[in-house]
Amino acid sequence: MKDLKKYLTEGLLQFTILLSLVGVRVDIYLPPIREIIQGTSSAYSQIPFHNLRDTWEGSSLHPKSPDLDSFFTAKRLLEQVRALGGTRVPRTEVSAWLVHADSGDAEEGSFSADQTLLPADSNEETRSSTDSPANNHEGPSQQSSRSTLHQCHASPSQQQHIGPGASPTSSDYTKEKQEEKLDCCPSTYDYNSLHSESGKTELDEDVALENIEEPISIRDSNDIDLSGEDNQRIEIDRNTTEPSLFFEDFIQLLAQTENTLEITLEDIQPVSNVSSCRNSSTQNADDFGETLSQDVTLREVMFPSNLSSRRDENLGQRSEPFSPLNSSTNSEESLNPANLVQFLPSTDNSTRNLTTHDLFSGIDDNVFDEINLMSLALEEGFDPLEVSQLFEEPDSDSGLSLNSSHSPTSVSISDSSSVSFGEDEGAAGYSSDSESVLYDGLEGAVGSSWPEINKFSHLDYQQNYCDNITMHNVHHNHTYNQFPNQLEPVRDYHYSLTAKQGKLSSPCASGMDKNLSRDERRAKSLRIPFSVDEIVSMPVEMFNNMLSKHCLTESQVTVIRDIRRRGKNKVAAQNCRKRKLDVILNLEDDVGQLQARKEKLLKERAQCSKSMSHMKQKLNDLYRDVFSKLRDEQGRPVNPSLYALHCNSDGSIMVVPRRLFKSEQKQDMQKEKKKLNIVNKDFAKTFNGYSWP
DNA sequence: AGATTTTGTCATTTC
């Protein structure tokens, strides 16, 4: 039965691969697997690869592409391998073979090439690959060449998702970021998902074949039903490698320990895993070299014709994902394979820093290594003329605009990448619709070690950066699908920025320096491992920490402080002007409001005067009317010029001689004024000036 | 080409 399974598996593998090569998309796995594994209500959202691929910003598929599935798989694996941080010959295809050839008995054709390099217990190694996420903590350096082939399975994000002690915050954030990246760059999501979604995509593929082969096993694994999705995934992973063995071991180990899945998997699969591979790649150069040599061999087997040419090319490209992570690799020397080998350990550390959120505690040492390398590169490789030129440049007005922060940002990206890759497009591969991502450090990153920056979630940036860089490699070598539109946003953005500045017409590296601000150029010249925006925007505490923690030269510190001071002041000036403008606008508004109020009051006063005169007139008429009807004791009419009407406090009205009334009225008026403090003189004047008939 | 506006920077003050 087991042989039959293997036979079926291999047959399916071969058939699948052949279909892939022919150009037929092989996606026989996704829907059934998803339902079988997770059910229709699974929290997982299926990655719409096919939709994304086929409709990526309206771009059509590349005619060269034989199969997008194979391409994506290869690309993903290539990226994973690149994420290992070493100078490794692309083993994308090799990894693909290994992932699927778990039975390990393939003997004929190109498959034998893998088998020749793989020991007979390929089952175990495949298990190691699938179990690797849970084994990230362990760091045995017992890995062999084949273990490195499965580094693609190891990702800190996986560890975070799977490991019980994983930081939910960082992983959640990573997931968010990668969802954003999915929006902007679906083609990179494959790789992203590996790190954030616990290797979901890869799992699907791996399981797919096994699903056909061993549907019962998968069902069984679901029946076991560990506590969560991750557990399910790991179960399935194990199923893909050796279902029957898995259940025995797994149940047995479940009985032994139920606490952590990691422990379980470690027990089950002590073979070195991805994480251990990474760690050991830092620690054990021999293993790494062995890996490298075997990769080359595999590659030669797989691609005998174009190996030599593509190898160099990929060697150069392989450094690209790490350029933003390591200052040394960001320099021109990094293009040299020899230097790459020299920087391998630190590069690997960088990669580990990149992807391992839980390993922040150990990040500083790595950063120091990187800084040292950076300083070394500066001392050895940097042209002093360039430094002096950069510093003496008279004009060099800063093009930095923090409000429009992407402008210098993107330029910086291009520039730093140009230094590293010798071509601007190397960094143009970075693409994101998320402002935060852009701002989060990609931009001005002149150097690369990102110690404190991790607090800024630069891991995501780095991840994204690597992804896009990798995609850019694909774009350049023309071996795989091209996604012309994929890079267009960035390129257009660059162009718009530079066009706006009216300087750069071509994103070539030669002219990039002119588009950098003075501070950016200074930072670049001194290999300051932080972008200008970071230096300016990072909190004071973090900034001081950064200065104290890193082995920065005095000139570097001075420049960094100047950059920060100028940047802060620039922002302050902008804010100040904005405030001033706001104050002016507010004052103008106040003036308008006051003018309107004045006009309204004038109208009201006119209205009151009019009504007052009208009342006066009526009172005058009434007065005359009253006097016309008044008669004295002799029955004669009372002369209104000699007498006046006086209203007493009790309401009684008396006819008083006017001379008495006037004197009394004056006295009363003076008392009134003092008492009531009459302010309205106009009204008093009007009242006094009233000409009584 | 000159006028005006915008922006970056420095020096100083304010908080």
Added chain:
DNA sequence: ATGAAATGACAAAAT
């Protein structure tokens, strides 16, 4: 006392 923020003034770039 210290340092960051605010602001005036100036110069250069942009319009």
